[in-house]
Amino acid sequence: MKHTDDIRDRVFARGLSARIHAAMELRRRYRLMSFCHSHAQAIAHHGLAALLPPQVELVHGPGCAECVLPASRIDRMIDLALAHGVTLCVSDAMLRVPGARHASLLEARAAGADIELADTPGDALALARVHPQREIVYVAAGFEAAAAATAEALMQARALGSTNFSVLCSHVLTPAAMRHLVADDGIGERAQINGFIAPSHVSETIGVTSYRSISSDFVKPVVIAGPQTVDVLQAVLMLVGQINECRADTENQYTRAVTEAGDTHAQRLMDEVFEVRESFVWRGLGAVSRSALALRPAFAQWDAARRYALAWDESTVETAMADTRAATAQANFGAICAPFTPLRPRPADTANVGACCARAS
Incomplete structure (x- = not known):
């Protein structure tokens, strides 16, 4: 049954990929930030980026829960x-x-x-x-x-x-970090985040309501996504739709587990x-x-x-x-944090903003 499910997922993923490609508007940019470790795994381990058009850029948030500690x-x-x-x-x-x-x-x-x-x-x-x-x-x-x-x-x-x-x-x-990233001119403006893929397990606890102020106060679309690869692809498609329509709503792709x-x-x-x-x-x-x-x-x-x-x-x-993060934040978004060598804080390197610690599952 597992192999059958894997085949179905691959077919569904290709279908979602085709829909995302078809939805692209060439003059638009789609820079989407995820926060969830499960999403980082899906993106890194399953080659999800290869299924997306070049206009879509996926970057990870401030880091995994351990790596963000000072x-x-x-x-x-x-x-x-x-x-x-x-x-x-x-x-x-x-x-x-x-x-x-x-x-x-x-x-x-x-x-x-x-x-x-x-x-x-x-x-x-x-x-x-x-x-x-x-x-x-x-x-x-x-x-x-x-x-x-x-x-x-x-x-x-x-x-x-x-x-x-x-x-x-x-x-x-999580929502406080999201607000900080888009409210701080030194980080949010340089990062040019066009939308958020909100985490799965965190959202099960805090619900959809917790993100609505991100969308309304900062005009940033948010989509809560489940932990699987097809969940992330579907969330990307939903965010692309919002960006194309110039909307900034909080939507829930992970309806099977996350409530309002x-x-x-x-x-x-x-x-x-x-x-x-x-x-x-x-x-x-x-x-x-x-x-x-x-x-x-x-x-x-x-x-x-x-x-x-x-x-x-x-x-x-x-x-x-x-003090120096504003000058280097843009370069550090999307940096790769290897699971066995988490990013070390160095003045010249500034931050692990956008670090992706994609540990082995």
């Missing part, structure tokens, strides 16, 4: 593991993201830091229950879908009265556990207003930053990058 945060994670003797639980993707003072969590683990892989915050909480003598710190990174899972784990930790489990929260918000309101249960959990930070530094973008989450005071007992008095110093490398 280098100073990676350094503080490593300091925490080395100096406080905690067990740091991280995703596999986080291991190779470079810091400024330290090379990476992977090299810190090789140097003796107690760093373990945890696919979910629930896995880290389970580890804390099995080993009550160890201090378990879960590094919570990712966009809204991952934040919902962290909120659920923290609610469970509170219900259990867990005392050896805490969370280092670095969750970031999103997952309201997950949203209620997140609202109870998190509050929005006034500002958060992204690697390559600098400070982005109201673009990340922090734990509410009610969950201070499980907040690793408060428990270990961590001071984030994001005023060195990150600020230098932000």
Whole structure:
């Protein structure tokens, strides 16, 4: 059945490709930005760009959820593991993201830091229950879908009265980053984004409504797309149609999973556990207003930053990058970030804006 489905997908994809070619207006430009890791995989691994006409350019957003974290945060994670003797639980993707003072969590683990892989915050909480003598710190990174899972784990930790489990929260918000990219003249104007392919799993959580202000306030079409190659192609066709008609609406290609309101249960959990930070530094973008989450005071007992008095110093490398990003942002959009060598923040290279970390599935 899988092979039959693959054949059907290929036929459908060729049909969508033909429709996109037929819809081209030669004097128009179609520069479309995606944010989703699944979309990056579909584009990179299945040669999707080869199915598109030359007028259509696909670029990836600020980076995957781990790579957008500032280098100073990676350094503080490593300091925490080395100096406080905690067990740091991280995703596999986080291991190779470079810091400024330290090379990476992977090299810190090789140097003796107690760093373990945890696919979910629930896995880290389970580890804390099995080993009550160890201090378990879960590094919570990712966009809204991952934040919902962290909120659920923290609610469970509170219900259990867990005392050896805490969370280092670095969750970031997708619509805020999109707004920043089109509102900041130094980035948005140079990038010349004509439309957004909105992420799949994030949109399942936050719903269609969350993107409508992007379309209305900045006159940018947005199409939410599913994770498959044919989903992305169909989203491209929908965006091409909007651009040709000079429309800027928010449309939902991924209707089989995304609703107008999103997952309201997950949203209620997140609202109870998190509050929005006034500002958060992204690697390559600098400070982005109201673009990340922090734990509410009610969950201070499980907040690793408060428990270990961590001071984030994001005023060195990150600020230098932000100061010069306008001059180089255009060149960096669409840069390729190899999965085993994520882009390192260098003053001469400025940013991983548009980096595509297409990890192996």
